[in-house]
Amino acid sequence: MKATGIVRRIDDLGRVVIPKEIRRTMRIREGDPLEIYTSVDGEVIFKKYSPVGEISTTATQFVDILSKIGNCPAVICDRDHVIAAAGIQKKEVLDRRVSNSLEDLMEQRMSHAYTGPDDSQLAPIEGVDKFAIACTPIIAQGDVNGAVIMLAPDMESYATPIQIALVQAAAMYFAKQMEE
16 A cells, blocks of 8 residues: 555544545546445555446456457456456556546547548557547446447558447447446
């Protein structure tokens, strides 16, 4: 655990303020759910809650099928990190942060498709040089929980209607799973 040197007091309602620097670094936004754990050593641990992480086993299996049918690499991420990947070296992308561009796209609840040279390229994962050819946010109960993304297998690739439909169907499937 990393010490920050910041001390906060609990108010009379049991609230504690998480410092702005930590919220910014950890990408904690107003309204984000946090899980609270206690350790045997008496520590209280706050962890960002990820509904997509709850279904990571299903996501891992699903993304493998998605990659095979779509004939290109595919990833599923929560709002912050990649949680499942197929068709690409997993250690290259798993647990990597999503890019600010992808974060903005998810916040706007918009899909992205790279269907021709006039479309803009979206680099969805920090530190990975592949761009998205199709991307759709996972929206469950009105909240954006992550995204399903197909990555370009090479620099000359464009999204096909089938790949776009696969990504949209996968996002709807995961949204339905989280709502149950």
